[in-house]
Amino acid sequence: xxxxxxxxxxxxxxxxxxxxxxxxxxxxxxxxxxxxxxxxxxxxxxxxxxxxxxxxxxxxxxxxxxxxxxxxxxxxxxxxxxxxxxxxxxxxxxxxxxxxxxxxxxxxxxxxxxxxxxxxxxxxxxxxxxxxxxxxxxxxxxxxxxxxxxxxxxxxxxxxxxxxxxxxxxxxxxxxxxxxxxxxxxxxxxxxxxxxxxxxxxxxxxxxxxxxxxxxxxxxxxxxxxxxxxxxxxxxxxxxxxxxxxxxxxxxxxxxxxxxxxxxxxxxxxxxxxxxxxxxxxxxxxxxxxxxxxxxxxxxxxxxxxxxxxxxxxxxxxxxxxxxxxxx
Numbered sequence: 289x290x291x292x293x294x295x296x297x298x299x300x301x302x303x304x305x306x307x308x309x310x311x312x313x314x315x316x317x318x319x320x321x322x323x324x325x326x327x328x329x330x331x332x333x334x335x336x337x338x339x340x341x342x343x344x345x346x347x348x349x350x351x352x353x354x355x356x357x358x359x360x361x362x363x364x365x366x367x368x369x370x371x372x373x374x375x376x377x378x379x380x381x382x383x384x385x386x387x388x389x390x391x392x393x394x395x396x397x398x399x400x401x402x403x404x405x406x407x408x409x410x411x412x413x414x415x416x417x418x419x420x421x422x423x424x425x426x427x428x429x430x431x432x433x434x435x436x437x438x439x440x441x442x443x444x445x446x447x448x449x450x451x452x453x454x455x456x457x458x459x460x461x462x463x464x465x466x467x468x469x470x471x472x473x474x475x476x477x478x479x480x481x482x483x484x485x486x487x488x489x490x491x492x493x494x495x496x497x498x499x500x501x502x503x504x505x506x507x508x509x510x511x512x513x514x515x516x517x518x519x520x521x522x523x524x525x526x527x528x529x530x531x532x533x534x535x536x537x538x539x540x541x542x543x544x545x546x547x548x549x550x551x552x553x554x555x556x557x558x559x560x561x562x563x564x565x566x567x568x569x570x571x572x573x574x575x576x577x578x579x580x581x582x583x584x585x586x587x588x589x590x591x592x593x594x595x596x597x598x599x600x601x602x603x604x605x606x607x608x609x610x611x612x613x614x615x616x
Contacts, residue, residue: 372463454481464488508552533592
């Protein structure tokens with residue numbers, strides 16, 4: 289009897305403790321991993337950076353967010369620009385390229401830095417939409433690398449009180465690959481106002497049937513993906529500029545180590561200059577054949593080679609004037 293009494297007391301004590309613990313947890317809000325952090329993380333003035341781990345699906349893969357917000361001006365109405373780095377995987381130089389322009393024209397510039405260790409070429413140049421860099425093995429949309437840009441846009445607005453409904457994006461070299469693929473894969477849901485893809489090493493061609501003698505499919509075209517001409521039509525309707533320096537004419541990695549020499553890239557032309565023209569003309573021909581609106585432009589930057597600064601700052605045809613001529 290004595291043992292039974294002790295056991296009963298222990299059981300009742302455990303039950304009481306569990307009940308009190310349950311009651312204590314009642315009314316407590318469950319942490320929401322998608323909840324944006326409170327304002328106070330972004331500062332105006334000199335270029336700065338922060339560790340961006342606020343996008344839940346990729347929180348385990350750090351992105352360093354370099355940024356510049358002018359010290360003066362109405363932060364709630366400033367345009368928001370994403371500046372995408374090349375294969376050097378360093379966002380800081382892109383802020384340097386844009387800082388004076390951002391001050392003069394009152395825009396905010398953000399340069400996410402995707403390390404090669406955490407975001408290899410399949411997850412940066414190819415936008416992280418497929419598990420494979422040699423074929424279409426789709427990831428969930430939330431896991432796409434490009435999806436983090438949409439989340440950053442919400443983060444920036446939340447931090448600054450900015451009221452913009454769209455953002456702009458510019459990318460150079462590998463960043464140009466990232467940029468034009470982002471426009472396609474987010475074309476129905478993304479909030480891009482205008483995109484400028486400068487000097488990419490390769491493009492994703494707007495065809496569902498492959499291209500070239502070897503019939504190149506994804507990641508160099510939309511062949512063997514579920515996308516259709518309807519998706520390509522939406523892509524063509526976006527404001528996108530194919531941006532190329534007239535001196536970006538290297539044809540080997542000996543003279544340009546970051547030039548892609550894969551068969552799918554080489555099939556687009558021997559140099560970045562040739563590949564940009566091939567991509568644009570191919571796209572324009574598709575639009576004309578299918579009777580589709582075509583809102584893209586090809587803009588050459590005279591006497592500029594593979595230089596991100598030259599592609600940004602050159603008067604009238606640089607990315608700064610293409611995006612923000614009305615803010616000079």
